[in-house]
Amino acid sequence: IAREIHDRQSEGQALNNLGITYRSQGDYQRAIDHHEKRLVITRETGDRQGEGQALGNLGLAYWNLGEYKRAIEYHEQHLAIAREFSDRQGEGHALGNIGLAYWNLEDYNRAIENHEQHLAIAREFGDQQGEGQALNNLGIAYHSLGKYERAIEYHEKRLVITREIGDRQGEGQALWNLALALDKLNRSEE
Numbered sequence: 001i002a003r004e005i006h007d008r009q010s011e012g013q014a015l016n017n018l019g020i021t022y023r024s025q026g027d028y029q030r031a032i033d034h035h036e037k038r039l040v041i042t043r044e045t046g047d048r049q050g051e052g053q054a055l056g057n058l059g060l061a062y063w064n065l066g067e068y069k070r071a072i073e074y075h076e077q078h079l080a081i082a083r084e085f086s087d088r089q090g091e092g093h094a095l096g097n098i099g100l101a102y103w104n105l106e107d108y109n110r111a112i113e114n115h116e117q118h119l120a121i122a123r124e125f126g127d128q129q130g131e132g133q134a135l136n137n138l139g140i141a142y143h144s145l146g147k148y149e150r151a152i153e154y155h156e157k158r159l160v161i162t163r164e165i166g167d168r169q170g171e172g173q174a175l176w177n178l179a180l181a182l183d184k185l186n187r188s189e190e
Helices: 008-024 028-045 048-064 068-084 088-104 108-125 128-144 148-165 168-189
Strands: none
Touching (some): 008 028, 008 048, 088 108
16 A cells, blocks of 8 residues: 555654565565665655664664674664764664674674673663663673573572563573573683
8 A cells, every 4th residue: 555655754654664574584584675675765755764774674684584794784784873863772782783794703802892881871861671671681691601690699689670670581581591501600710
């Protein structure tokens, strides 16, 4: 219908929704196709915030495909647009996604830099879910560096938050990651 009535904004939003749906189903290439079409529309219509959203969604789809460098490129473009509009929450999400991609590339220090920035923004907005995710990602990154005591600190902080907000899945992840870090610390002390 959006195409029939030449409503480019609605067409772009529909493409975005379809892209998200395909990504959630694991069909990353179709997700990319839809997000690229949306990106074209946002650029044609001058919708910079929609452009940032499309870039972020492309970054997520490429991350799912294991194309981490390409994912970083898209997330960095999303980050620039979020900063242009002083969209601190969008900025936080982009930083977190960049951190995840750097972690996958085994560049743990750059991952930590991005996750620390994400954590600061989440705390600024009182976004406990985002704060918990950033704490989790920091814990995993420090674990990867062999800094198990530091990892434990972050996982314990995440555990507190997940229990406060009733995030049972996050609580399970925090307990699992905490157990892994404690095991590694105990083995390294033997």
